[in-house]
Amino acid sequence: MATETTKPAMTTATTSARRGSSFLRIAILLQTLTIFLQAVSAGLLLTASYGETLHSVGARVMYGASMLYVLAAVLAWKPGGGSPRPVWHASGFLVLASIQVVLGIAHIPSVHLPLGVLMFGLSVLALTRRPGPDQELHG
Helix, strand or coil: HHHHHHHHHHHHHHHHHHHHHHHHHHHHHHHHHHHHHHHHHHHHHCCCCCCHHHHHHHHHHHHHHHHHHHHHHHHHHHHCCCCCCHHHHHHHHHHHHHHHHHHHCCCCCCHHHHHHHHHHHHHHHHHHCCCCHHHCCCC
């Protein structure tokens, strides 16, 4: 009888973890798209009068997407009992996004632009990464 009561609990935990994992992938996808759009708006910044406004608004959206990534990583980790590694990745990314905002406000393009490229690459890497054995669910 004990196995009958634990089986639905494990199924519920697995379903919850899958939902958390899906939310995490969507958050990473959103972050990746917003960073790509920041690159587009940076080009418009150089060529169009509305480029500065678009880039400024995009920076806020990208920062929000980075915060959403942290939230999704925590929600995927805590209830599912998986590895905390995605939380560390998301938190590190939020630190990079914070540095990027400061560099943009300070008008330091010599560091701001390469950091943006690095962030896009890291975001694509996070998006394409498959969970390893230590990131699988512990159910």
